[in-house]
Amino acid sequence: MAIPGISFLVLVFFLLRINSYPDTLFYLEFSLITAFIFINMATAFIYSQFCNLLQRNTDILLQQQIKLSEQYYEDLSLSQQRLKGIRHDMKNHLQSLSWIAARITPKSRETEELQEYLGQLIQDIGEASQILSTGNMGMDAILSLKIGQAKEQKITVHSKISVPKEMSLATEDSIIILGNLLDNAIKACRENPEEKRWICLDIHYIPHSLFIRVTNPLPLLPETSEGHEKNSGFGLKNVRTAVKNYHGVLEIQEEKECFTVKILLYDL
Template sequence: MNIFPSIDFVYLFLLQLTLGLVDMILVARLYECLYDRPVISKGKVYVAALLLGAITAIVWRLLLEYYRPTSTPVATVISSFLLLPFYRKSNWLKKGLFSIVLFAVACFWLSSYDLIVTPLPHKNFWLIEVMVHVGFWMILATTGYIGRKRRQVIPTSIWVLLTAISIVSILVYFGMFYHIMSRERPYAYMIEIMVMLVLLFINIALFLLYERFAAFTEADRERYLLEQQLQLQNKYYQQLERLHGEIRTLHHDMRNHLNTAATLVSQGEQKALKQYLQEANFRIGSYEQAVLTGNPALDAIFNIKITELKQSGIAVETDIHIPRDLKITFKQVSTIFGNLLDNVQEACEALPEKRRWVRITLFYINQSLVISIVNAASKEVSTWDGFLPATSKTNRINHGLGLKNVLQEVEPNGSLHIESKPESFSIEIVLYGL
């Protein structure tokens, strides 16, 4: 097979190669827009994209006839899937859906363009080659603008629906393509162009629908978080009001306590005095806070949650060493510790009371807050959603939000590590720059 029958085809290949490399770079930029920063530097991603683009063009040139294009949007999209492992911050459901939709968009755009320009007389092949890529670049720019907020999560049922729409449209595409190519006059009917364009816009609209549903899900999460914070604040103020009332009563009765104790001593009632002092000590002990860090937000949440844990028969061990002026917000505290300690309580309540325990460790080093929470567990986690344990509850939209909300609060300036063992479950979090 003659790869380049004339010098013109060499120039055409170089043009196609250049356009294909631009395609690949723009797709890599789109992935960053949709899936957040890659795990390696952007420069390395772009080098990998250029290598993929060059290899794709050369391989197709060796396999196809000399007059066939070597760098098409469809070939670029398929090759670009090898870049997806670099974008680990996004969940695989989103990457799977968007990969299918992007492939469909590339197919519909290329076929629509081919059906439109091929029948035209006096064609400029160089201009046709450039314009198909320019149109693809505009589609990539539109897609990147739609997905610029990088929302990640939608309900699974909606994901299945959007994926099914795109897959069905691809099946329709292949059916139409086979029908068009098998007849004598492939470019005879305008209706096929209209169908291709409609399916193209439907698939582009799927990006928008994903963002809309993700926004609704995010708003629902924000509402859930707000309700959780309001409940914690309400509990805190109720507890504070109760403690203040009890302390006022204690101060008011303190003289009577002292007089009673003095009377019992003078009368030699040692047994009665001992019992009385034990009762007084119990009352005074009930006013003490479970944790006193000097940070109002941490003290509020910890004392509420640790009280609830102890009421559930859970042995609580704390080791907390943090500065009083720690720059952590009430939202961070309530989201992280509220959710984690709720999970601890739920996990321990599934165990016999003798096996219920939790160890909470906090320390501050190098402007970073290190958090470690280890609790008893009934079994090792077997089902995971990414690197988070999957919820076993039926309402997965409202349940299972706890750890995801914690991760969302930690991710911008921190890290989270989870370890599950047959008899324990541990979470380690580091918050930087506090």
């Protein structure tokens, strides 16, 4: 914006000095003044167009990122459902093999070890098959992914979820809200010893409303234990923006040992 300012000063300077020159120089000064005015207007126009172009490009990139995220979680949900079916069939096959092994005679140490091995595989498949299934594809995908990440960090997740299969909650908003809340909770738990790593997740649908509550222990490390809400960074900021889309309410409670985020979304 320096050029418009300089143009204005030059314009004032010429206007003050016009009466000091002969009439023959008037047209030269008038031409210079006109040129400065044109430069000023052109600069303002170019700057305005540049700002609009930058905003449009930012919006396009954001929409592309949202679409890619939606596609990723839809593909993830479909893959989880296929994997769940494969595990179910595999469990049936292993149970059949275990039944056959139990009836092999005469008994030997090898058959007993085979039975124990098959039993352990059946148990492992049963535990691995406990994929979160709320019936809502977008929510299933993000919750399954984040709960899986939590378990990899030795974090115990206690969840109570009751939602309908169809809601007017956009997939991108469920990803932003649940993804960021669980990311923050996982990050806080990682800074605690394993016995203090836990997350409580409650999601309940009330007619036309959705209640979400995420609770986790505050990090014990001195450098991160203060101002946990502030340290959550852009995560909570993005959550607040998504909550506003549903005229919702976000409440944060930071107690002595726990950090809780409560959200209530309307018009669903």
